[in-house]
Amino acid sequence: MADTLLLPVVAAAILDGEGRCLVQRRPVDKEHGGLWEFPGGKVEPGESPEAALAREIAEELQVTIDAPVPLAFASEARGPRHLLLLLYRVERWTGTPRPLAGSILRWCRPAELPGLAMPPADRPLADALIAGSGKNAAHG
Numbered sequence: 274m275a276d277t278l279l280l281p282v283v284a285a286a287i288l289d290g291e292g293r294c295l296v297q298r299r300p301v302d303k304e305h306g307g308l309w310e311f312p313g314g315k316v317e318p319g320e321s322p323e324a325a326l327a328r329e330i331a332e333e334l335q336v337t338i339d340a341p342v343p344l345a346f347a348s349e350a351r352g353p354r355h356l357l358l359l360l361y362r363v364e365r366w367t368g369t370p371r372p373l374a375g376s377i378l379r380w381c382r383p384a385e386l387p388g389l390a391m392p393p394a395d396r397p398l399a400d401a402l403i404a405g406s407g408k409n410a411a412h413g
């Protein structure tokens with residue numbers, strides 16, 4: 274509909290050398306508080322998705338990312354707004370992830386993602402990550 278406001282959000286599946294993914298538990302006082310999600314945030318006006326991802330990951334985790342690869346996206350109506358959630362696969366990064374106040378970080382194997390409480394839009398993204406991790410394992 275003509276007055277839908279798009280809400281572009283970027284998020285990162287940051288992977289370690291063992292194929293584990295970094296997830297973050299949202300502060301309880303925020304929207305979706307207490308749920309586990311992929312680190313990231315809103316794309317600002319005039320910003321590319323990749324620049325927004327690098328900025329958000331630096332702000333939230335104090336990590337520098339390199340060469341994010343698009344992995345999957347989710348599209349979800351949220352009242353007057355419409356969430357476009359873009360998930361990138363990030364295998365190249367530097368720094369030691371540190372959580373912002375109120376957030377908790379956890380490394381988890383993709384197979385553990387279905388057991389985590391996540392926002393609804395994250396479910397298909399987690400499934401895509403799981404599917405991709407199986408493929409990678411099969412082909413080395």
Ligand SMILES: Nc1nc2c([nH]c(=O)n2[C@@H]2O[C@H](COP(=O)(O)OP(=O)(O)OP(=O)(O)O)[C@@H](O)[C@H]2O)c(=O)[nH]1
Nearest residue numbers: 282283284304305310311312313314315358392394395
């Ligand atoms: N970062 C992130 N946001 C997600 C995910 N899944 C999901 O539904 N969202 C939603 O996307 C939006 C992103 O908001 P955010 O609060 O992380 O963005 P931000 O860092 O720019 O926050 P701010 O507005 O407080 O500055 C929220 O509505 C959040 O619930 C996810 O996996 N990662």
